Amino acid sequence: MSVATEFAPGLTIQNITAPQKLSAYKLIAFDMDSTLITIECIDEIADATGKKAEVAAITEATMRGEITDFKDSLRQRVGKLAGVTQADMARVLAERLQLSPGAHTLVKAAQNAGLKVLLVSGGFTYFAEHVRDLLQIDFVRANVLEMDNGVLTGGLVDQPWGDICDGAEKRRTLLEVASLLGIDAAQCIAVGDGSNDIPMMQAAGLSVAYHAKPRVRAEAKVCINLGGLDRLLEVLQ
Template identity: 75%
Template sequence: MTATPPPAIEIKGTLPFNKLADYKLIAFDMDSTLITIECIDEIADITGKKAEVAAITEAAMRGEISDYKESLRQRMALLKGVPIADIERVLQERLQLTPGAKTLIDAAHAAGLKVLLVSGGFTFFADHVKTQLGIDFVRANIFEVQDGKLTGGLVEQSWGDICDGEEKRRTVLGLASLMGIAPAQVIAVGDGSNDLPMMREVGLSVAYHAKPRVRAEAKVAINQGGLDRLLEVFP
């Protein structure tokens, strides 16, 4: 028998606010959420290491590898020596915005919300997405580069070197505090298990074409269509 697909949009319980304008901040994961690819997997594909890297990525997103930092270090080690030129090719040839991303972010801005991109991915791609979508804030990881090639490491930043699920949670709550808003006034959108820490803290958690574990916990799950389908939740 063929399994019945989930509905296009699932809503569980009562939302804290019924109008988009009553929220003040919307936070997005990047890979497979704001963009259609997992950047690290595409880098690995270009360099002939996709099977090894993608297997670790998938296990981490499903929650089978509980230590996201260690999973990322393993994947980065496999990419040691990759030229920056290859990473530029991924950005130019493979990175595509998720359908509906710009529509949703434009609507959020029009309603008075600030937009945060918080990613376990890389600023190399996140800064590009920020510019394309007019995003207000970004937190992501930075490749360590030497002589035009990846070293396999990441650059230490003021908050640490790897943005994992816990760092996503801290970033969202910290920004909400600086804005003077309650966590209930925040929307968090993601697809993988490392998005759950921030999704559990906010007023409205949204799973976008997500892993089953994430979909099960989210207040809203978008299973079909683009990100702009979130606007259908609000009258």
């Protein structure tokens, strides 16, 4: 395994030379929870049922890679959300969801350099579509929470591409969008923080770990350990 080099305080690189040209890439893919936004939405939703600590513990173990079956982990956690109302969800969105520092700056710089932007999340469309609108993101893939008369059932809705957006689906989505754009995986950037981001990071030409778990940092070519997402612009100019 390569030893990471400190490029600047709190910013490490391995197996790349820097700075590089941002415009050399054509697609940038982001995880959402704890990457593009500061929260884990599922943990905050669970707060409405008094189960935040319980759900957050499973989330943390999953992101560290200690729980390896993401689909089973997500189903367990979503099952604990039964009874949460649409009003509860709206409060999480309005009161707790915030973009990560530097998110707007990085996305805008990428768009100005001609890149398309993909949000691909193991979280939920309810929040992902809001973030899409805030940042004018081109493509979104996330999971759909099942709701009956304005109340979460504790289940998920199957979609045409499959049941759950896990690590394998993130990778497949990145490659699918790259194919639609007529570009190579080497022209893609993947940014994430948890173990389920590793498959898409391994497929992309440039992998970026943002305030990530140790296992994810070991896989990434760029690690942002201090500061905001826009620190990537120190490596890609």
